[in-house]
Amino acid sequence: MDEEEALARLVALAGAGAPEGFGVDAAILRALIEEASEMGARRALARLGLADEAARGDVSDLRQLLGAWRDAKTSAWKAAIDWAVRGVLALVVVGLAVKMGLPGLLR
Numbered sequence: 001m002d003e004e005e006a007l008a009r010l011v012a013l014a015g016a017g018a019p020e021g022f023g024v025d026a027a028i029l030r031a032l033i034e035e036a037s038e039m040g041a042r043r044a045l046a047r048l049g050l051a052d053e054a055a056r057g058d059v060s061d062l063r064q065l066l067g068a069w070r071d072a073k074t075s076a077w078k079a080a081i082d083w084a085v086r087g088v089l090a091l092v093v094v095g096l097a098v099k100m101g102l103p104g105l106l107r
Contacts, residue, residue: 003042007035007039013028
């Protein structure tokens with residue numbers, strides 16, 4: 001029995017098992033909801049192309065790639081800030097040297 005047939009049977013059972021004016025049995029309703037949600041999840045994964053056996057590996061590879069991208073981005077920002085700080089400090093040292101008259105000593 002496939003999933004759609006099982007869901008159809010649960011729907012029929014829920015409709016037949018409830019007397020007029022009374023609610024559906026909680027166990028039947030729970031099973032109905034579980035089957036419907038599993039079918040919906042499988043359909044969503046199929047639409048995303050993640051329903052095959054290689055999907056787990058693909059998602060793992062994507063997570064590793066995303067982690068590497070984040071690490072590279074963080075490293076690039078740190079390097080840029082490091083170079084900016086070094087440039088500012090070099091300008092301060094050159095400014096102090098000019099202010100103290102050190103370029104005149106080189107002549």
